[in-house]
Amino acid sequence: MIMSSIQEIQQEIVEEFEMFDDWMQRYEYMIELGKSLPLIDEKYKTDEYIIKGCQSKVWVHADLKDDKIEFTADSDAIITKGIIAILIRSFSGQPPQEILDADTSFIDEIGLKEHLSPTRANGLVSMIKQIKLYAIAYQAKAGN
Amino acid sequence: MASVSTPLTFDVKSIRKDFPILNRKVNEKPLVYFDNAATSQTPQQVIDVIVDYYSNYNANIHRGVHALSQEATDAYEQARIKLQKHFNIPNAYQTLFTSGTTHGINIVASGYAEILKEGDEVIVSALEHHSNIVPWQMLCEKTGAVLKVIPMTDNGTLDMDAFEQLLSDKTKLVFVNHVSNALGTVNPIEFIIEKTHAVGGAVLVDGAQAAPHIKADVQALDVDFYVVSAHKMCGPTGVGMLYGKEKWLEQLPPYQGGGEMIDQVTFEKTTYAGLPHKFEAGTPNICGGIAFGAALDYMNAIGFETIAAYEHELLEYGTEKLKAIDGLRIYGESKEKTAVISFNIEGIHPYDIGTILDKLGVAVRTGHHCAQPIMDFYKIPGTVRASFAFYNTKEEIDILVAAVERAKNMLS
Missing domain, CATH: 3.40.640.10 (Type I PLP-dependent aspartate aminotransferase-like (Major domain))
Structure with missing residues (x-):
């Protein structure tokens, strides 16, 4: 199986969201994605893996498998969880360097920009930072 | 104070004309501003x-x-x-x-x-x-x-x-x-x-x-x-x-x-x-x-007794309407309270409700309201807080209630 690149996956997500006429449908879809997010192992839902936002909490964990990073995550808020599902789909199963090079501008394209605002305090901005930090860490490890 | 009825001279329609911001739209919907406890709006006179x-x-x-x-x-x-x-x-x-x-x-x-x-x-x-x-x-x-x-x-x-x-x-x-x-x-x-x-x-x-x-x-x-x-x-x-x-x-x-x-x-x-x-x-x-x-x-010039009496009307109206929503719990039910309704819906995170309400043009505050010890007491991550001012109306409360119902349907 040939793995799609981050860019290809993000393009796919943008096209999926283009099918919806209004924000209600986009949000409903995102909530569904949130509900179907594979659950993070309960043992990682601890303070060690938590990203505390003022509004919602996010837990994120990463594992390296075959030189690719697999992310799992969760949130206590379903809309936050929906965006996590989108981010995980775009980043999980990718090599560290690709994750480091990728950006998240596709979130703007699908009309969810406000959720990645640093002032929103929902934990998502810190989650992306955490994803990148995992990529740096695993890349450094692979380089040794 | 709470028992004083609103004098007939209080005309919320003319009061609203003093606040230019109340005419604006948010997400293509008329703004319903219920975050007055965070900051109130400013009249043209000021x-x-x-x-x-x-x-x-x-x-x-x-x-x-x-x-x-x-x-x-x-x-x-x-x-x-x-x-x-x-x-x-x-x-x-x-x-x-x-x-x-x-x-x-x-x-x-x-x-x-x-x-x-x-x-x-x-x-x-x-x-x-x-x-x-x-x-x-x-x-x-x-x-x-x-x-x-x-x-x-x-x-x-x-x-x-x-x-x-x-x-x-x-x-x-x-x-x-x-x-x-x-x-x-x-x-x-x-x-x-x-x-x-x-x-x-x-x-x-x-x-x-x-x-x-x-x-x-x-x-x-x-x-x-x-x-x-x-x-x-x-x-x-x-x-x-x-x-x-x-x-x-x-x-x-x-x-x-x-x-x-x-x-x-x-x-x-x-x-x-x-x-x-x-x-x-x-x-x-x-x-x-x-x-x-x-x-x-x-x-x-409006008078604080008039303001308090009208806001109390809004509080009673909003409390009754919101309470009718299945699974909604109001936090803070003191007999003596100002026009603030802090609430949650069972099984739904306040951030999610706040996000949908914003999409519907309704501004509320969500989160712990910088009062984390209270949230710890109730063992909740936060609440949705609707806070009313004298320039708000019962019609706006109806919009809030409908928006909460809609959010509940989307999120549960």
Whole structure:
């Protein structure tokens, strides 16, 4: 199986969201994605893996498998969880360097920009930072 | 107060015309602004005062001999007198301009660092905003004083029996908000002040949430310190007031060094200016102070009893309508409360509800409202808080209720 690149996956997500006429449908879809997010192992839902936002909490964990990073995550808020599902789909199963090079501008394209605002305090901005930090860490490890 | 019915002269439609922002749209929907406990909106009358200041007499105050400086000084000092009269403060020099409630609290807290001794006790309430908890924690760390907490009960009121147990001759200070920002509970400050004075302590009341709804009379209350912010009561951000009893203000050391607060300066010694300038170092928010006075004029022209009676109608209407939603729980059900409804829907995170409400043009606050101890008490991550002002309407509450229903359907 040939793995799609981050860019290809993000393009796919943008096209999926283009099918919806209004924000209600986009949000409903995102909530569904949130509900179907594979659950993070309960043992990682601890303070060690938590990203505390003022509004919602996010837990994120990463594992390296075959030189690719697999992310799992969760949130206590379903809309936050929906965006996590989108981010995980775009980043999980990718090599560290690709994750480091990728950006998240596709979130703007699908009309969810406000959720990645640093002032929103929902934990998502810190989650992306955490994803990148995992990529740096695993890349450094692979380089040794 | 709650039983007073709204006079026929109160016309919310004409009041709304005073607030240009209420005409705007959010996400293509007419704005429904229910975040008044965070900041209130500004009437045109106050906006005009701000524009007039910068257009016609912007100058530094208290130090120029030229005409503009004199005009600005006069307007600023007149605003101080408006505040003095509004809160029935004995003297204008006990009416200190601050940058807001937090600043007022910090002036008192840092002053008390010089007064408190190890083993003294400071009492705060469980319903406090973080701004009224953190400064006292810092103060106690610095002085060795002990911080005690008045516990809250399930309906969001303070446990007064427990409070009386906490009091002793070691009690030097009690800090309590007049109205809780997270729940809207009106606290029994008269009782707290009386009991604290009986053991020789002083009381600081955070009036930030009360001031837009209740006209406090500091002499009748016999309160030692009372602090408010202009931006909760139709004024601009960045300005507020600290009232203090003269004996305390004389005793407390200055908060900041700088211009305005000095009497004479040599390199050997500086003597401080008298009140209020001792606590007003540097160039103040001149325009903000003048606009604060204008905001009080505006609200007093409508009348605080009229405002409170109308808001109480909104509170009762909103409470009844929201309670009818299946699975909705209201936090804070004190008999005495301002027009604040803090709620959650079973199984749904407040952030999710707030996000959908915003999409529908309804502005509410979600989260812990800077009152995390209250959220810990209820074991919840936060609440959705709808807070009403006198320019809101029952029709807007209907929009909120419909929006909450819609959010609930989407999210459950």
